Amino acid sequence: QVQLVESGGGLVQPGGSLRLSCAANGTAFTIYKMGWHRQVPGKQREFVADITSSNIRDYGDSVKGRFTISRDNGKNTVSLQMNNLEPDDTAVYYCYAERVKFAVRSWGQGAQVTVSS
Numbered sequence: 001q002v003q004l005v006e007s008g009g010g011l012v013q014p015g016g017s018l019r020l021s022c023a024a025n026g027t028a029f030t031i032y033k034m035g036w037h038r039q040v041p042g043k044q045r046e047f048v049a050d051i052t053s054s055n056i057r058d059y060g061d062s063v064k065g066r067f068t069i070s071r072d073n074g075k076n077t078v079s080l081q082m083n084n085l086e087p088d089d090t091a092v093y094y095c096y097a098e099r100v101k102f103a104v105r106s107w108g109q110g111a112q113v114t115v116s117s
Helices: none
Strands: 005-008 010-012 017-024 033-039 047-050 055-060 066-074 078-082 089-097 111-115
Touching: 005 089, 017 033, 017 089, 017 111, 033 066, 033 078, 047 066, 047 078, 047 089, 055 066
Parallel strands: 010 111
Antiparallel strands: 005 017, 017 078, 033 047, 033 089, 047 055, 066 078, 089 111
């Protein structure tokens, strides 16, 4: 089982930037896919972005052009650079890892991101 540890959340003003990071432990092999979802209380979890070990990236429509996902395969870490943040980006952001294709995903504990003036 892969364990995920997230860091980098916080409070930022609209238009500002934050960077989230997630480190995976518990495997010596390169993880197939890592990514992020987010959730606001009372709403469904929303896809944000993911990236495969071949650096194929995918983004949710609401973050395209503002967020960038990247990873370090050697360290099994993934980062999410969030620019031009909006109040609607306020949520708990969850990192996940899919160890091999179609495997059950492991999830991090969540990092709060609050965008407010």
